[in-house]
Amino acid sequence: MSTVSTSRTKRQSSARPTPPPSLAPRRTARVITTIVLCFVLVYFMAPVVWLFIASSKTTAQLLSTGSFMFADLSWGANWSALLEWTGGNFPRWVLNSLIYSCVAGVAGTLISVSCGYAIAKFQFPGRRVLLAVTMGGLLMPVALLTVPLYVLFHQIGLANTAWAVIIPSMVSPFGVFLGQVYAESSVPTELLEAARVDGASEARTFFTMVLRLLAPAMLTIFLFIFVATWNNVLLPLMMISTNELKPVTLGLYGMSTYFSPNKGAMMLGALLGVLPLIVLFLSLQRYWRSGLAAGAVKG
Amino acid sequence: MSVITSTAPRRPMSSADQATSPEGRTKTTGRQRMGRNTRHQAISGWLFALPFALAFLLVFVLPIISAVRASFFAQVASGGLYGGGERQDTFVGFDNFVTAATSLSFWRGIGRVMLFGVIQIPVMILAAMFLALLLDSFMVRRPGVWRLLYFLPYAIPGIIAAIVWSYLYQPELSPFAGAFPSMGGSPFFLSPQVMLASMANITTWTYTGYNMLIFLAALQAIPTELTEAARVDGASGWQITTQIKIPMVRGAALLATLLSIIGTVQLFNEPSMMRAVASWMGNDYMPMMMAYNTMMGQISPSGSGPASAISILIAAVAGVLAVAYAIVQSRMSR
Numbered sequence: 001m002s003t004v005s006t007s008r009t010k011r012q013s014s015a016r017p018t019p020p021p022s023l024a025p026r027r028t029a030r031v032i033t034t035i036v037l038c039f040v041l042v043y044f045m046a047p048v049v050w051l052f053i054a055s056s057k058t059t060a061q062l063l064s065t066g067s068f069m070f071a072d073l074s075w076g077a078n079w080s081a082l083l084e085w086t087g088g089n090f091p092r093w094v095l096n097s098l099i100y101s102c103v104a105g106v107a108g109t110l111i112s113v114s115c116g117y118a119i120a121k122f123q124f125p126g127r128r129v130l131l132a133v134t135m136g137g138l139l140m141p142v143a144l145l146t147v148p149l150y151v152l153f154h155q156i157g158l159a160n161t162a163w164a165v166i167i168p169s170m171v172s173p174f175g176v177f178l179g180q181v182y183a184e185s186s187v188p189t190e191l192l193e194a195a196r197v198d199g200a201s202e203a204r205t206f207f208t209m210v211l212r213l214l215a216p217a218m219l220t221i222f223l224f225i226f227v228a229t230w231n232n233v234l235l236p237l238m239m240i241s242t243n244e245l246k247p248v249t250l251g252l253y254g255m256s257t258y259f260s261p262n263k264g265a266m267m268l269g270a271l272l273g274v275l276p277l278i279v280l281f282l283s284l285q286r287y288w289r290s291g292l293a294a295g296a297v298k299g
Numbered sequence: 300m301s302v303i304t305s306t307a308p309r310r311p312m313s314s315a316d317q318a319t320s321p322e323g324r325t326k327t328t329g330r331q332r333m334g335r336n337t338r339h340q341a342i343s344g345w346l347f348a349l350p351f352a353l354a355f356l357l358v359f360v361l362p363i364i365s366a367v368r369a370s371f372f373a374q375v376a377s378g379g380l381y382g383g384g385e386r387q388d389t390f391v392g393f394d395n396f397v398t399a400a401t402s403l404s405f406w407r408g409i410g411r412v413m414l415f416g417v418i419q420i421p422v423m424i425l426a427a428m429f430l431a432l433l434l435d436s437f438m439v440r441r442p443g444v445w446r447l448l449y450f451l452p453y454a455i456p457g458i459i460a461a462i463v464w465s466y467l468y469q470p471e472l473s474p475f476a477g478a479f480p481s482m483g484g485s486p487f488f489l490s491p492q493v494m495l496a497s498m499a500n501i502t503t504w505t506y507t508g509y510n511m512l513i514f515l516a517a518l519q520a521i522p523t524e525l526t527e528a529a530r531v532d533g534a535s536g537w538q539i540t541t542q543i544k545i546p547m548v549r550g551a552a553l554l555a556t557l558l559s560i561i562g563t564v565q566l567f568n569e570p571s572m573m574r575a576v577a578s579w580m581g582n583d584y585m586p587m588m589m590a591y592n593t594m595m596g597q598i599s600p601s602g603s604g605p606a607s608a609i610s611i612l613i614a615a616v617a618g619v620l621a622v623a624y625a626i627v628q629s630r631m632s633r
Contacts, residue, residue, distance in 0.1 A: 067474035115351035122344030143565035148362035281454040
């Protein structure tokens with residue numbers, strides 16, 4: 001456990017903008033590296049750029065104009081086609097995705113850090129079992145749970161409701177793991193002791209002090225759950241049959257299985273289904289790294 | 300009291316330890332306070348852990364139990380297939396497992412997944428490690444910008460990435476697919492011979508940046524003094540990379556590979572999406588598709604029993620593969 005925190009400080013101190021002179025590589029090596037990285041960049045970015053351009057074209061323009069050239073900007077026409085195709089439901093699907101991902105993200109983050117904090121800072125019977133089972137859940141292929149989850153939720157009458165998507169998405173063993181690692185390294189036990197001596201209840205200590213100390217971890221966990229919920233297709237595909245309850249990924253999946261889809265509208269839909277994630281991702285990217293770092297160092 | 304709680308997170312001890320030997324601790328705390336503290340720890344700990352524990356029970360444990368139970372039953376359709384209530388569950392013992400385990404299409408699906416994984420996972424992990432080593436080597440200015448752009452595909456939902464690539468694979472839409480010959484009536488990238496590679500490309504595109512970040516985090520945990528000392532001793536950049544950096548990210552490689560094996564076994568989005576543009580693909584092309592379509596009544600025998608049996612078999616195969624990999628890995632590093 002202590003190795004986690006020490007290596008984290010090392011990593012922070014080694015966020016090094018300039019290398020020590022002895023490690024500076026030669027100029028030819030730098031040029032070759034940059035060229036290689038540029039080729040890789042084209043591979044990673046070209047589909048994203050293509051999606052953006054394709055979303056501005058009608059199907060006819062997609063077939064007739066150069067792939068990476070803008071034609072007439074037909075976003076308006078594609079938008080009306082998209083609305084007509086989905087019976088006006090498209091904005092609703094995006095909203096559904098936002099709601100499911102936010103609710104699952106907030107609730108999932110709270111229960112994860114609370115459990116991680118308990119494992120890190122309290123002795124209770126069954127603690128080790130809980131820890132072991134959670135770690136097992138980390139390596140569980142969750143898609144395989146979808147079939148039995150559907151059977152279960154069908155029996156208790158939750159299938160085809162928003163809860164059928166939200167509740168399974170809330171449960172993140174990775175979140176507990178991250179919460180535990182952070183609580184161990186950044187919630188001083190002396191502080192908890194002091195609060196107890198002062199007569200503060202455990203709940204009060206948790207909500208006023210601990211959560212504040214764990215804020216960076218919570219943002220990371222929120223991001224992971226939000227994105228996982230947004231990206232999940234199999235779960236809503238199993239659970240949701242009402243058109244109005246679909247998240248945007250499921251809606252797009254349904255649209256793509258049409259015999260001859262309106263390709264321009266499809267591309268605009270795909271772009272709009274991605275945009276909120278890209279915004280969230282770019283604005284909060286450093287929290288991604290801290291989460292992955294904890295996993296890598298532990299692993 | 301402070302002695303127990305301050306050592307608690309470091310050295311987990313079971314409640315039995317505390318209950319049986321309370322005298323053996325310190326003299327400054329009385330026996331009574333110790334007992335109260337233990338109980339306080341137990342109650343508070345459980346209250347904080349409870350919401351997650353209950354949710355975990357509902358979402359992980361109960362489905363596993365119900366899947367195991369369901370796998371011993373078959374659904375005899377007396378009503379519609381989607382009726383749920385009208386279906387009659389009949390106990391059939393291990394029949395569902397036998398049916399799935401002797402089904403050619405199940406093992407074909409497993410075979411495709413394994414072929415996919417054996418090629419795609421090493422390519423992706425090595426590419427991720429290569430990129431991480433380059434970005435960690437002071438050879439480029441502003442590694443943060445590269446890192447961010449390489450990681451960006453991970454923000455794109457798998458199903459949307461699959462939609463975009465399935466369009467990029469169609470010659471009439473794509474900037475590059477027209478340059479490839481069609482294979483037996485299908486476009487090159489959508490033909491039976493190339494399909495697995497086309498799907499492997501989609502997952503590689505999505506997850507290489509993610510794995511690269513895992514490697515970068517591990518690389519940055521290596522103290523700079525270590526590489527600098529090696530350099531002072533006359534080691535070349537190549538030697539530092541192969542003899543210090545790569546051995547030190549072995550743990551990260553193990554983690555990334557294990558997660559990739561688990562992800563590959565449950566591949567669903569990419570094959571389902573590709574099926575929309577390549578109609579020759581069966582609805583049992585990959586095992587997870589087979590489980591889903593069995594559940595939904597599109598593959599016979601259908602219903603929750605056969606579908607649960609397939610899911611359990613897939614999980615067993617995944618477990619065997621992951622354990623086998625871990626064993627091989629530890630043999631090799633010895």
